Amino acid sequence: MDVAKTKLMVVSRKEVIDDCIYIAGQKLERVRKYKYLGTWLNETWDSDQEVKTRIEIARNAFEKLRKIFCSRSLKISLRIRLLKCYIWSILLYGCEAWTIKENLRKGIEAFEIWAYRRMLAISWTHKVSNEEVLRRVNQKRELLQTIKMRKVSYLGHVFRHDRYELLQLILMGKVPGKKSVGRRNEQKERCVLRNIREWTGVTSATQLFRLARDKIKYGELIANLR
Structure with missing residues (x-):
């Protein structure tokens, strides 16, 4: 050591x-x-700092390649493909372990629109709505949906392989003792499983674990994420 x-x-x-x-x-x-x-x-074991850091790293990467992403000599469809390849991949590194809260969701979606606005040279003073920006680039919001799919898919991967026995034990385990006194803070108590249960509509953790072991049924669940 x-x-x-x-x-x-x-x-x-x-x-x-x-x-x-x-x-x-x-x-x-x-x-x-x-x-x-x-x-x-x-120490707080939340994803706030990590997500904000990934957004800034992705933003800096965008600025370094700004001449390419904002070049009018390239078709917007090609620039978007480059954006997804070089910028989205930086942002989404390790997203399977993130706990998505409302403030993080807004930050991720804001960065997605920010990138499209820069590519189209649309200033905030132009008063162009986010929906109009998406229409001009012929895209839908996909960052958050990608995070959902990767998180839910990873849970199924964990429960279908014996080598992840320790992770399964952690996810299914119970912490002994009593809950702290006072009103619950939903934002602070947001956890990975709570995220997945909300997105899949499966209210029972036990049922979710059972479905995760069935590759076909779980695949159908992923295809119908909210």
């Missing part, structure tokens, strides 16, 4: 002050967030 490269992060609903861990006489540094395999993880 390289102690100098080892950090400590605490994931807890309660504030933890006594977090001292020593290895070979050296105290581990506590961090609030860290990047693992290109993805940001934090």
